[in-house]
Amino acid sequence: MEKILVGLKRVVDYNVRVRVRADGSGVETSGVKMSINPFDEIALEEALRIRERGDASEVIVVSMGSSESQQQLRTGLAMGADRAILVETDGEMDSLTGARILLKIIEKEEPDLVLLGKQAIDNDNNQTGQMLAALWGRPQATFASEVVVNGNSLKVKREVDVGLETIEVDLPAVVTTDLRLNEPRYVKLPDIMKAKKKPLDQLSAADLGVEAGVPISNETYEPPEQRKKGIMVDDVAGLVAALKDKGLVK
């Protein structure tokens, strides 16, 4: 295959314990560490490995969001992507609009494979890849834990509730990644320097002429219900007694 397109979303780092703003208007994102969505890092790693095996010649990373997403694209270039595309959007974007934007990029770049994360860990939507595959009229292999390239098709192992399902999909196709697909490489300092010279194109969603999806509006945010503070027991006898007390064992 020729080209692989990879989506990189800028999200609050997975180690940050996010807090809901006191007025319920959203979660606090100012001043918190931002990173590439962990599943997207895995998607990029997989694309790089496919290219390094000689099964593809170019890896393009694309991000939609504010101009700050350039940071994540630069990291992607430092990991080894060949070039980057930033599509600037105003404010929060819904998944359907995201999928429509990616489709416009696909029409232009004609990739053989699109690798996305299975979900963005901020909105936990888990839908962009499936939507893109639908709009594109192409196969989807979601929650991938192994991807094998066989000429014009892929064999993908998927993490499903009952175990591992294998499907075969014709290219071009959309694959979304699960955590066990691979372990992303670390970025080395010289690569960061080299990445500065790699091309990063910037365009706006308006330039692409994308019709915005009908958004689901977010009305209010609240923290989750807290569990009540529990008790500590000293030994197994204490534990068994506490379980009996709650009627959980006889």
Place this chain on the structure above:
Amino acid sequence: MTKVLIVAEHDGKALNSSVAKCVSCASDIPDAEIDIAVFAGDGASLAAEAAKIDGVTRVLQVDNAANEQLLAATLAPQVVQLADGYTHLFGPSTTFGKDLMPRAAALLGVNQISDIMEVLDSHRFKRPIYAGNAIVTVAAPDDHIVVATVRTASYRSAAMDNDAKTRTVTIDADLPTHTRYVELQAGSSDRPDLQTASRVVSGGRALGSADNFEIIFKLADTIGAGVGASRAAVDAGYVPNEMQVGQTGKIIAPELYIAIGISGAIQHLTGIKDAGTIVAINKDEEAPIFEIADIGLVGDLFKIVPELQQALES
């Protein structure tokens, strides 16, 4: 008129427990008429089972050889045709529903509401974001169909003493052949299913090996529990991936959850927030799991677990 269509998940032999949970969720929508769609090779017995779920008006049975395996790419165009005339299209937020529903949503030209945990009214719902660290109230536009997945851990199964009408439906859609099922490697287990078990015992990285994990299985068998694991335990290869509990594994709500040698990372806790009683056994008294545990015991699991198993056996 509010009309909800639920896409049934099944394995060809029986309905998945998620179906009756989706019905519970849909029943919370005021004045909703609820239908279930069963896509299968031969769905007669599955449809009969679905017809028993309380609250269901109609079961639509769509038999097609292409539906022997439930692939999102082949199902989505059929679901979209069947959804005509409905105000709501629901599926479970299991891997089946997560794969299929957004594909159908895109074909219908709408966004999906993922993981409904509470119904406020016909177009407003609560759902978790940021691994459950925030709950957002969302509103869907009322001039479009609402496509959503239901967070099954938030709902109890609807009862099974109904006798709804069943109708076979033929759908004339162009089905793609670009996606082909190859095989399924499913862990076979006589233990209670992790997602529906009323008791679950889980082990973490601290177990150290697949062999050591045996003590978790033994304890689970003593109390008739299902078995789960942290991501670290799965990644290390102690147990297969379908046993992972958490943000990217299974979201469960057993009456009793026993976490053994699990630190309590946010992503793990997301999966057990709705458990009745959480018991934590960990040698580190500072482990975050103790912040949410109802009963905590500090100590070495290799000593405690066999002792606990013996105590519960007698």
